[in-house]
Amino acid sequence: MNINKGNLLYKGKAKDVYQTEHPKRVMVKFRDDITAGDGEKKEIMGMKGYYNSLISAKLFKTLEDAGIKTQYIDLPEPGHMLAHKLDMIPLEVITRNIAAGSLLRRFPFQEGQTFDPPIIQMDFKNDEYHDPMLNKDIILALGLANNEDLRIIRETTLKINQVLKSFLESRGILFPDFKIEYGRDYEGNIVLGDEISPDTCRFWDRETKDVLDKDLFRKGESGVIEAYKKVANIILDEKDKKRWNLDF
Numbered sequence: 742m743n744i745n746k747g748n749l750l751y752k753g754k755a756k757d758v759y760q761t762e763h764p765k766r767v768m769v770k771f772r773d774d775i776t777a778g779d780g781e782k783k784e785i786m787g788m789k790g791y792y793n794s795l796i797s798a799k800l801f802k803t804l805e806d807a808g809i810k811t812q813y814i815d816l817p818e819p820g821h822m823l824a825h826k827l828d829m830i831p832l833e834v835i836t837r838n839i840a841a842g843s844l845l846r847r848f849p850f851q852e853g854q855t856f857d858p859p860i861i862q863m864d865f866k867n868d869e870y871h872d873p874m875l876n877k878d879i880i881l882a883l884g885l886a887n888n889e890d891l892r893i894i895r896e897t898t899l900k901i902n903q904v905l906k907s908f909l910e911s912r913g914i915l916f917p918d919f920k921i922e923y924g925r926d927y928e929g930n931i932v933l934g935d936e937i938s939p940d941t942c943r944f945w946d947r948e949t950k951d952v953l954d955k956d957l958f959r960k961g962e963s964g965v966i967e968a969y970k971k972v973a974n975i976i977l978d979e980k981d982k983k984r985w986n987l988d989f
């Protein structure tokens with residue numbers, strides 16, 4: 742398929758965003774670059790963009806089916822996602838169902854402790870400042886969002902957590918935490934954007950407790966792509982696999 746890409750609008754650490762002929766639509770290219778530590782640790786892993794695009798598209802579609810507005814329009818081919826153009830808000834909205842990662846390094850929680858209701862944390866998306874954790878007053882003072890935006894973001898994020906947690910758990914995957922980002926569309930609506938993939942979530946096999954996400958790379962362990970492929974295999978249904986002629 743011919744993927745028509747116009748000007749490069751944005752180059753992130755793992756994705757490129759291109760303008761399309763349609764002013765309100767962009768093409769997101771998922772690259773094979775994998776980074777950690779604000780980009781200090783960096784490698785290229787063949788097929789990472791391919792699997793992340795398939796996983797993100799499936800999870801966005803699942804959210805759309807549950808009535809949540811997302812940036813996703815279509816995946817014309819693995820690696821390329823057609824999306825609504827958004828003005829992204831530099832907030833990393835993290836939801837935690839089980840204590841893991843930086844939460845354990847920063848606070849006296851027990852490893853594996855569960856949170857019900859979940860914890861929602863917001864970090865400033867800014868490599869130069871190392872993505873510091875924010876509070877409401879700092880978000881308002883920086884002008885990143887207003888009170889109403891924050892109410893919508895919180896409510897939508899809790900709903901996203903419910904939908905994805907039950908979708909994944911029904912397939913044997915635990916969902917300890919994840920990071921999402923929002924943007925504003927042309928009408929000013931707050932819309933879920935970016936990606937939802939093993940780069941941005943923790944996924945654990947419920948039975949074996951195997952890690953199926955970027956923590957493998959962060960910790961220098963092997964089997965990163967195999968883990969991403971396994972997530973794609975578990976969450977895609979037969980129809981998706983047929984569409985892409987997937988060999989699993």
Ligand code: TMP
Nearest residue numbers: 841842843844918919920940941942943
């Ligand atoms: P953390 O425990 O390291 O703070 O990570 C929480 C969640 O956020 C985890 O699912 C991975 C995701 N994440 C990102 O997507 N980008 C990042 O830069 C970091 C640090 C975490």
Ligand code: ASP
Nearest residue numbers: 754776777778779780781
């Ligand atoms: N997203 C950050 C980076 O790419 C860190 C991480 O995900 O651990 O450097």
